[in-house]
Amino acid sequence: MSVPFIDLVKQYKSIKEEIDQAISEVVESQYFVLGPKVGELEERIADYCQIKHGIGVASGTDALLLSLMALDIGHGDEVITTPFTFFATAGSISRLGAKPVFVDIDPKTYNINPQLIADKITEKTKAIIPVHLYGQCADMDPIMEIAEKNNLYVIEDAAQAIGAKYKGRMAGSIGHLGCLSFFPTKNLGGYGDGGMVLTNNKELEKKVRMLRVHGSKIKYNHSVVGLNSRLDAIQAAVLLAKLKYIDQWNESRRKNADLYNSLLTDLADVVTPFCHEYNYHIYHQYVVGVKDRDNLKEYLNKNEISTQIYYPIPLHLQDCYQELGYQKGQLPVSEKTADEVLALPIYSEVTKSQQEQIVNAIKDYLVK
Numbered sequence: 001m002s003v004p005f006i007d008l009v010k011q012y013k014s015i016k017e018e019i020d021q022a023i024s025e026v027v028e029s030q031y032f033v034l035g036p037k038v039g040e041l042e043e044r045i046a047d048y049c050q051i052k053h054g055i056g057v058a059s060g061t062d063a064l065l066l067s068l069m070a071l072d073i074g075h076g077d078e079v080i081t082t083p084f085t086f087f088a089t090a091g092s093i094s095r096l097g098a099k100p101v102f103v104d105i106d107p108k109t110y111n112i113n114p115q116l117i118a119d120k121i122t123e124k125t126k127a128i129i130p131v132h133l134y135g136q137c138a139d140m141d142p143i144m145e146i147a148e149k150n151n152l153y154v155i156e157d158a159a160q161a162i163g164a165k166y167k168g169r170m171a172g173s174i175g176h177l178g179c180l181s182f183f184p185t186k187n188l189g190g191y192g193d194g195g196m197v198l199t200n201n202k203e204l205e206k207k208v209r210m211l212r213v214h215g216s217k218i219k220y221n222h223s224v225v226g227l228n229s230r231l232d233a234i235q236a237a238v239l240l241a242k243l244k245y246i247d248q249w250n251e252s253r254r255k256n257a258d259l260y261n262s263l264l265t266d267l268a269d270v271v272t273p274f275c276h277e278y279n280y281h282i283y284h285q286y287v288v289g290v291k292d293r294d295n296l297k298e299y300l301n302k303n304e305i306s307t308q309i310y311y312p313i314p315l316h317l318q319d320c321y322q323e324l325g326y327q328k329g330q331l332p333v334s335e336k337t338a339d340e341v342l343a344l345p346i347y348s349e350v351t352k353s354q355q356e357q358i359v360n361a362i363k364d365y366l367v368k
Contacts, residue, residue: 002304003345003354006185010349011249015241022237029233037236044219044243045180045196049162051173053205055197056231057212060159063195064092064129066229067155067177070197070207073098073126080120081129081157082112082313084334089131089157090315099324100314101125103157104331110287110341111138113333117146127153132161132171134310135187135253135284136275140166140174154177159195162188163250165280173196176207182239187253187284188246190235246262252348253283259352260286265361269366271340286346287309293342299365305358309342 012019026037038056046054057063073079075097081089083102090100101120106113112130128147130138140156147154154175158164161171162180172178182194197208210217231275261272271289275281287310290296297307314334316326328335344358 001354001357003306003350003358005306005343005345008184008189011347014349015245019238019239022241023234026233026237032233034230036234037233037240040230041231041236041240041243042196044240046198048243048246049170049172049178049180050197051170051178051198052140052200053198053202053211055199055205055208056236057195057197057208058227058231059193060179060183060195061088061092062086062227062229063159063179063181063197064088064155064157065095066170066208066211066227067197068092068098068127069176069211069226070095071127071153071206077126078122078124078130079127080117080125082131082133082334083316083331084110084311084337085131085133085157085315086159086311087315087318088159089129090169090321093129098126099124100315100321100351102108102314102324102326102331102334104333105335105337107141107333109136109138109276109279110134110337111136111198112143112201114139114142114146117143118150121146121150121152125150125152127155129155129157130175131157131159132164134141134287135161135164135282136273137161137164137166137277138170139276140169144174153177158198159183159318160186161242161282162186163246163280164282165188167278173200176201177204182235187250187282188239188242191238192232194231194235194239196231219247236323249348253346254284256346256348256350256355257281257283257286259355260359263356264288264362267363267366270362283346285343287341287343289337289340290342291340293340296362296365297342300361302356304360305361306345309341310343311341312338314338 158172159181178198185292
């Protein structure tokens with residue numbers, strides 16, 4: 001039996017009537033960009049994330065970009081972040097002419113290592129972007145302390161972490177700004193691109209709202225140069241229909257992760273995900289560490305088990321960042337992790353028998 005990495009069709013069929021009705025309402029209204037559905041989603045997501053303001057935007061990438069723009073970060077500025085993340089985290093910094101400064105990761109959680117941040121701060125540093133990778137929050141208290149001490153902003157990249165918690169606080173609610181992605185494969189995914197900026201700061205909220213519509217408060221009057229980054233009403237409608245299930249889906253992922261942990265417990269060659277006791281991990285990805293990763297992936301693929309690698313090349317070694325001067329070996333934990341991580345199917349609809357099939361195939365490979 002083949003096992004897909006994710007099966008969005010199963011999720012759709014389980015709530016098909018609600019989704020179809022939500023989309024139909026938007027089509028009937030002919031109100032496709034921003035509007036009441038987006039406003040309702042902004043309020044509902046802000047309430048869910050325990051924060052005052054949510055601003056719907058076109059993608060998680062734009063959420064990062066608009067957050068940086070709202071803080072007036074640009075040419076000559078530096079922003080500290082992790083090299084072990086999706087490209088958008090650093091790419092958004094570079095698009096504004098600022099410089100990403102990479103800090104190595106914690107070897108257990110794969111999130112940015114707070115102990116290494118202070119040494120990278122210069123007079124040009126303006127912000128820190130921690131990433132809540134794979135659905136587990138970065139260690140935010142020391143990051144916020146460093147930021148406060150050095151008068152820096154913190155933008156949480158919570159694209160993979162809606163519903164995750166850090167010491168009881170929701171992902172995206174701790175920094176000055178938080179960024180969500182509603183890409184279809186996320187735990188709360190739309191039917192296309194979508195994102196949201198979160199903040200408790202009224203002035204930042206106003207600025208992001210203005211920037212997402214070409215820098216305009218009043219139509220055809222432009223205070224600053226902004227973007228066209230408006231959330232579509234159809235995406236908002238789909239997300240509103242799904243939002244009531246997010247906690248249920250996250251809990252299913254956590255149970256699936258527990259099953260993997262128990263099934264893999266006797267395999268010394270497989271490192272299962274580490275979760276701090278103060279974190280509520282929502283397992284956007286279930287990622288194991290295996291030294292013979294590439295050959296294992298190929299073996300599983302031959303056995304019709306789909307897996308993914310997040311992320312095979314850390315950002316400091318990407319071709320487009322050669323001018324930053326990083327050399328292989330400078331960020332050793334990120335580089336080692338990139339060579340060993342493998343994501344297994346963890347979506348809420350994956351079955352126990354499928355998980356057992358996956359683990360049995362891993363065992364067959366490792367003991368052969």
